[in-house]
Amino acid sequence: MASALHQTAPIEVRWGAATDTGRTRAINEDAFLADAPVFVVADGMGGHEAGEVASAIAVSWFEAFVGLRSVDPAQVRVALAEAQREISQLVATTERSAGTTLTGVMVTEIESRGYWLVVNVGDSRTYRLAHGALTQISVDHSVIQELLEAGELDARLASQHPQRNVITRALGAGDPADPDFWLLPAELGDRILVCSDGLTNELGDDRIRSILTDEPDPNAAAVRLLRESLLHGGRDNLTVLVIDAVSVSGDDSDFARGFDTVPVTFARMDADDTIPRTPRSRTEQEH
Amino acid sequence: MTEVRYQPGGWFGLVSNSGLVLLPDQLSEDQLLAVWTTLEEGSGLAGILDALTTAFGLRLSSVPSFAIAIFDDRDLRIAVRGEVFVDIVERIDGQDVASELSGEAVTTWTEKAVRSPVSVSVRIEPEPGPLSPTLPISQGVVLASWMTATFYGALDDGHNDWDDEERTDEPEHDRTEDDYDGATMTAAQLRAMQQPVADSRADALPPASTARIDVSTGESFRLDGPIIIGRRPQALRVAPDEIPKLVSVPSPEQDISRSHLEIRVEGEEVVVRDLDTVNGSVLRRQGSAPSQLESGGSTRVLSNDVIDIGDGVSVTFVDLP
Structure with a gap:
């Protein structure tokens, strides 16, 4: 076992970050924090710079995690509750409507294994690129998402929907915060994308995936995503974080063991790679 | 399960398996030990308040500032006096709700009962800030400016103690102090001045789950x-x-x-x-x-x-x- 003084992080990361006000907005109401082991983006809303303040408050509650080996979900729970309280107080004292989304990923450790702790409130997004496939991890807290889940809206029409910008949960703004959490075993080679909707409203998943796949350097990937979104119109504030897992403790995935041992199931490795049992079930063996 | 962490500082931070107490360094060793013994006995909030008010001669103005967070019946009970601050996160109606409690501008102290606590912090700094106490402690007395207890698991399912150990029954604290002037009062009188914070639940607690x-x-x-x-x-x-x-x-x-x-x-x-x-x-x-x-x-x-x-x-x- 490693010495307590020289323990490596459960996930060693490299990262890049880029943010821009965009081409049409006057101020950047996005805020972000990108420093191991915490990577979060907050997209503020509310007039008279209230959104800018709200997103900055939300992110500030995560600064205490910078430099830790690993972040405990319970600490994140407390940070989110405190952020919700501080933003609500701001709303109460200034009588302005202010709120913010918050999503991102933190490094955590479970039974000596490196895990991604993903958190989400609102419609900013966290994605994971693994084995060439881009998967959206966070689930938007939005009217559109609720309609999609209820089967009342065709995904192709979502970008045209009049309520496409309405979110159902936020920090502050009188909404319930009610964050969602994910705990995902990290694998060597994982690339995480955390972004505000300024990116995803401009670029489709395929384009995002190909840029993330083409550009090995995380900072260059973040900058490319940002620039391409600006070329596409840049109609909103944009923030992009790209985080790469360069070493993962306890990662016994086929990927970590090297390509030569990857079985024929490589193509579906992000699905469950459990091997079906044959020929008899255990219940039959009992008799 | 409970995890307690603290930030080193100039106050006494007392941590037992039933709760935590933050007290100023002006306490004598005897006074500190009296509070510590009560905390270790698991005598609940009333016991600690009694120990504190007794140690300071029942004169309200001489009672020091303090912050106490302790499991008492099914609730986490919090009391704070003076310029000390308590941050609470609790589960209410399916939401994590944060609040701050302080004894500022209160003659006696402020109390609160929390049914489903997520975490509780006691601190002497007025600004909560995103600081996070870093050193772990399971039990004992440390010099601290900030302590945080984080609770894991279902605390509202009959768990009435930091570590779900057997608690001693709360002893009665009927004090009979007669010879005091108008400016002093008994702990019981002090408590009576507080508005009731929660229904008292005298019914037997379900045994702590060992499932x-x-x-x-x-x-x-x-x-x-x-x-x-x-x-x-x-x-x-x-x-x-x-x-x-x-x-x-x-x-x-x-x-x-x-x-x-x-x-x-x-x-x-x-x-x-x-x-x-x-x-x-x-x-x-x-x-x-x-x-x-x-x-x-x-x-x-x-x-x-x-x-x-x-x-x-x-x-x-x-x-x-």
Whole structure:
């Protein structure tokens, strides 16, 4: 076992970050924090710079995690509750409507294994690129998402929907915060994308995936995503974080063991790679 | 389970298995030990307040500032006096709600009872800020400026103590102090000045749950919240109070799914669910033939039930309510 003084992080990361006000907005109401082991983006809303303040408050509650080996979900729970309280107080004292989304990923450790702790409130997004496939991890807290889940809206029409910008949960703004959490075993080679909707409203998943796949350097990937979104119109504030897992403790995935041992199931490795049992079930063996 | 951390500083931070107390350094060793003994005895908030008011001669103005957070009956009870601050996060109506309590501008002290605490911090700095106390402590007295207790698991399911150990019954504290002037009062009188903060729950507490699972790999886990067992378990889109404990088990044959079996405590019942696995799970119950768990469906389990999830790994349920 490693010495307590020289323990490596459960996930060693490299990262890049880029943010821009965009081409049409006057101020950047996005805020972000990108420093191991915490990577979060907050997209503020509310007039008279209230959104800018709200997103900055939300992110500030995560600064205490910078430099830790690993972040405990319970600490994140407390940070989110405190952020919700501080933003609500701001709303109460200034009588302005202010709120913010918050999503991102933190490094955590479970039974000596490196895990991604993903958190989400609102419609900013966290994605994971693994084995060439881009998967959206966070689930938007939005009217559109609720309609999609209820089967009342065709995904192709979502970008045209009049309520496409309405979110159902936020920090502050009188909404319930009610964050969602994910705990995902990290694998060597994982690339995480955390972004505000300024990116995803401009670029489709395929384009995002190909840029993330083409550009090995995380900072260059973040900058490319940002620039391409600006070329596409840049109609909103944009923030992009790209985080790469360069070493993962306890990662016994086929990927970590090297390509030569990857079985024929490589193509579906992000699905469950459990091997079906044959020929008899255990219940039959009992008799 | 409770985890306590502190930031080194100039006040006395007392941590026992029933609660924590922050007191200024002006206390003498005798006074400090009197409070510590009461805290260790598990005498509850009333006991600590009594010890404090007794140690300072029952003169209200001489009672020092303090912050106390202690399990008393089913609640976490908090009392704060003077310019000391308490940050509370609690679960209310399905939301994590943060609040701050302080004894500023209050003649006596401020009290609050918290039914479902997530965390509690006591600090002398007026600004909460995103600072995080860093040094761990399980029990004892330290010099601190800030202490945080974080609670894991289902505290509102009859757990009435930091560590679910047996608590001594709360002793009666009827003091009979007669010879005091108008400016002093007994602890009981002081308490009477406080507005009632919660219904008193005199009815017997349910015994602290010892329900657990024994995994054939040799590990045991208390059933104080959801658990997911598998080869590489994960949790997807869960609420803050439903974050499961993830237990990974070896499966050299890749017979066990990444997330295979979910175990939940639902009130007095323990329920398992096979997470739509490739190879399924088998329930073995004494007196019954082994049966395959319905894929994706919930099944209530009883004490001594064993669930076989494959590759020679099984889970035994022990001491269920």
